[in-house]
Amino acid sequence: MTNIKVLWVDDEIDLLKPHIIFLEKKSYDVTTCQSGMEAIEVVKNEAFDIVFLDENMPGLTGLETLSEIKAIRSDLPVIMITKSEEEYIMEEAIGSKIADYLIKPVNPNQILLSLKKNLDHSRLVSERTTQNYQQEFRKISMELTNLETYQDWVEMYQKLIYWEMELENIEDSGMFEILESQKNEANIEFCKFIEQNYPSWFDKNANAPILSHTLFKKKILPEISKDQPTLLVVIDNLRYDQWKAFESTIANNYKKVEESPYFSILPTATQYARNAIFSGLMPSDMEKIYPEYWLNDTDEGGKNQFEEEFLNAQLNRLGKDFKTQYHKITNVSKGKKLADNFRSQKDNDLTVLVYNFVDMLSHSKTELEVIKELASNDKSYRSLTQSWFKNSPLLDIIQQAQGLGFKLILTTDHGTINVKHPSKVIGDKNTSLNLRYKTGRSLTYNEKDVVVAKDPKKIHLPSINMSSSFIFAKENYFLAYPNNYNYYVNYYKNSYQHGGISLEEMIIPFVILNPK
Structure with missing residues (x-):
């Protein structure tokens, strides 16, 4: 040297x-x-x-x-x-x-x-980080098999994300690979935990986490008042680690009051989880009470066209007369238009902004290829998210909100996971198309790769017909049909998907911030 x-x-x-x-x-x-x-x-x-x-x-x-x-x-x-x-x-x-x-x-x-x-700064930091993680590794491994509550799992996931972000810039790639294997091990145990405990979370007086359908009433509503305008931002597909990647950018304008990750319902998919947030209801209740707004997987048409109606119905049910405006941003031009006119929102008690982050990454219908190319792993996906956020109309909106004195609540509907392993599934022509869950009748699948809900009503999901069941992919599996199997597998392997059971999809950010 x-x-x-x-x-x-x-x-x-x-x-x-x-x-x-x-x-x-x-x-x-x-x-x-x-x-x-x-x-x-x-x-x-x-x-x-x-x-x-x-x-x-x-x-x-x-x-x-x-x-x-x-x-x-x-x-x-x-x-x-x-x-x-x-x-x-x-x-x-x-x-x-x-x-x-x-x-x-x-x-x-x-x-x-x-x-x-x-x-020597980078080398010294790298050595110290590696040394600290080595000490923590054994402790995490021992804890993984003894986690009993949903709070334990939230803390464990936060710990794993902390170490992932600490290790991502060090020179020792071997340590990062060890952490990856530890995350995989954690997801195996987490799937067991969800399989055993998720149905009981809907029992009366259950020790249940905040779930999609209880988020608004229990966490968002208490923050809304007529004394200060509130901006609720729901960023589609946002994982907890992605939030941590751009948290420091928001900190220039807002100080964090509370960060309390919550759990997405199953399936961890937009039509289920996001409709549940705005309606305050589980999917089977949405189907029953609001058949004009709810569409099942196999029905034609957009599945999230009535979020504003669901929100207004929930506010009415809760006896609240807040002045509310709802915006859904699905492309950059819509985002810029709202940013240009955001001052007009200052008289609202609640301004709701649904931001379709994945759609923002590409104007074409090739989001999958774009993300696979730019974000081949979680580290690059975080980096892409951070770059997108810093250059997005959303940041402009948040900066304006701070100047106008808005309280900021930032959350998401579900996360997403990089899928690695295909699992064959067979169903009839009415089987749903999602890669991380399937609903339909006469499904054939590999039992070790999925969690099965033979009676959807027990977890408050609708049945397309009397014999319909749901299956949810575990860990980083994705569900593939035998037809064109090799093409299908090669196309979707290492892509980001959601709908199944993993820490990344289910434990998701909820943050309350006050303007600086």
Whole structure:
């Protein structure tokens, strides 16, 4: 490994000889200059890893030299050394993207610490993160088989996401693979937990989590008042880790009051989960009470065309007369139009914004190919989400909402999972088409890959006919028909799907924020 090359620029460089000898003994290769002009010429002709730059020099000042160096090598870290702590010098230096600054007189250990902080930072962070996760790994493995409540599972999932995001930037890819296997193990245990406990969550007085159909009444309604406008944003398909990826962007305008992930109902699909949020009802009750609004899987037509009507009906049922407006954003132009006119929402008690995030990623009907290409794994999917959010009309709307004093509630209807393993299923022509769940009669399937609901009424789902059942894909399986099996499998493998049972699809974000 070659020595790290340091350029030290100071008009009194001879006085710094002891510091330079100290660094050379630590195997740093130090080149010295006595003026800004000399430093600029040296940087043009030689490659350095880092620069120490005196701010107060005759001729070109340190700040002027910094600007010239950055014009030549924008990525070269520069540590400013100054006698002065005047605020304008610090502001100019920091604005010019210095890596660090030190106040004279400096001692050799300060210099060494600054070098390590700036050059070894990623390595030191990587080593510490790996070491910490190794310590946590055994603890997580032991806990996985002993999780008894839905609260335990929420905490475990949050812990796994924390480590996934900590490990994603470290150099040791092996640790990331270990975490991936631990996530797979967690999903195996989570599916067992859901299979055993989900039906009982609908019993009276059950210790049940907040579910899609109880979210509005129990969590959203208490936050709405006539004293402060509320903006409810429901981002379609948003996983908990994707929320964490852009949380810091929202933090520029809003401070978090509460973050309490909740559970999507089964199937974890838009027509079931999102209609349940707005109606406050489970699907079998929606079908029974509002047959004019509810469509089953095999019915023709859009399945989420009456969310506004469901919401108004729920508010009436709850005896609330809030001034409410509902918006569904399915393309960028609709988002920009609302952003351009958002001030008109300020007199509402509740403004509801459903944002079809996946549709935003592509204007064409090839969302699947686009996401497969740009987001081949969870890390890149998070990165894509973050990039989308930072450049979306939604961020503009949220920034305007802050300026108008809106409370912000951000949530989703269900998450999504990267599917890896096909599982064959056979059904008649009336079987539903979703890859993560099927409903129909006479279904043939591999029992180890699915959770079966032979009597849909027990989990408050409608039956298309008397003998209909539901099956939900476990973990990262997807359901494939025998016809054109290989083509089908290759097309959908490593794509993001929803409707089944996994931590990623079921444990989803709910966040309350106040404007800064």
